[in-house]
Amino acid sequence: METLLKIANIETLYYDRIYALHGLSLEVKAGEIFAVLGPNGAGKTTLLKTIAGLLKDQPKKGAIHFMGKRIHRLAPERVARLGIVYVPEDRGLFRELSVKENLDLGCWGRSDSGITDDVEFIYQLFPILKNRAYQQAETLSGGEQQMLAMARAMLRRPKLLMLDEPSLGLAPRVGREVYEALSKISQAGTTILLVEQNAKMALRIANFGYIMESGRIVLEGTAQELQENQDVQELYLGVGGDTVSPKGWRLYKKRRTW
Ligand SMILES: Nc1ncnc2c1ncn2[C@@H]1O[C@H](COP(=O)(O)OP(=O)(O)O)[C@@H](O)[C@H]1O
Numbered sequence: 001m002e003t004l005l006k007i008a009n010i011e012t013l014y015y016d017r018i019y020a021l022h023g024l025s026l027e028v029k030a031g032e033i034f035a036v037l038g039p040n041g042a043g044k045t046t047l048l049k050t051i052a053g054l055l056k057d058q059p060k061k062g063a064i065h066f067m068g069k070r071i072h073r074l075a076p077e078r079v080a081r082l083g084i085v086y087v088p089e090d091r092g093l094f095r096e097l098s099v100k101e102n103l104d105l106g107c108w109g110r111s112d113s114g115i116t117d118d119v120e121f122i123y124q125l126f127p128i129l130k131n132r133a134y135q136q137a138e139t140l141s142g143g144e145q146q147m148l149a150m151a152r153a154m155l156r157r158p159k160l161l162m163l164d165e166p167s168l169g170l171a172p173r174v175g176r177e178v179y180e181a182l183s184k185i186s187q188a189g190t191t192i193l194l195v196e197q198n199a200k201m202a203l204r205i206a207n208f209g210y211i212m213e214s215g216r217i218v219l220e221g222t223a224q225e226l227q228e229n230q231d232v233q234e235l236y237l238g239v240g241g242d243t244v245s246p247k248g249w250r251l252y253k254k255r256r257t258w
């Protein structure tokens with residue numbers, strides 16, 4: 001598959017001196033689901049914000065290309081116009097507007113005839129949004145809010161859909177529903193880049209994964225390779241929970257191979 005997004009050796013700093021991304025490189029290929037996994041503070045959110053152009057004058061070094069076009073240090077609206085749509089961790093909804101109004105805003109600026117099909121697609125994916133059409137977004141459950149954010153993002157017809165911790169704060173069952181929807185979105189042809197602490201959930205649907213720590217990629221592989229990797233198993237897929245356990249973390253610091 002062709003490379004859609006290519007990130008080469010980027011460095012992103014906060015306040016010009018705190019390194020959040022430290023020479024990070026990765027590639028996203030068209031038509032697949034890519035997951036970036038890592039503990040809290042690894043730089044996952046910073047990575048997505050850097051791609052989306054939300055951090056002014058960042059990345060300081062390195063290059064980001066999307067469909068062969070240079071996008072690093074472009075304004076966020078220009079990045080968005082190229083087809084990169086970002087669902088932030090807080091979901092970025094208009095909390096006081098209704099579900100339908102949020103979706104209408106997702107169609108803003110579009111006049112093509114595909115809107116009807118797209119609206120049909122998202123209601124098929126998330127029938128609950130139809131029932132909730134006139135309810136204020138802030139009154140939805142966490143899972144419903146995540147679904148609304150994903151639905152609104154899909155109305156932008158993304159070439160690359162980026163999501164920040166889509167399962168965070170959701171009950172496991174609801175998290176799985178969100179992930180099933182992502183799988184369907186991928187099957188319908190949208191490329192996905194997501195970041196997650198919940199490696200178990202993400203690797204179930206991802207084709208390829210990157211493990212990120214302290215602003216760097218420390219390991220990469222197909223979802224299957226990562227699931228079979230002993231360090232990944234111990235630290236990220238360990239028994240007793242979906243997230244990194246402090247005990248697992250200490251053990252791993254001692255004997256990790258990367
Ligand atoms: N606005 C900010 N100002 C200064 N430092 C930040 C800011 N946002 C994040 N950081 C720092 O950058 C590092 C990476 O953070 P973040 O990208 O949020 O990681 P993750 O999403 O993996 O939890 C952390 O050390 C964090 O404290």
Ligand SMILES: [Mg+2]
Nearest residue numbers: 044045046089
């Ligand atoms: Mg984050």
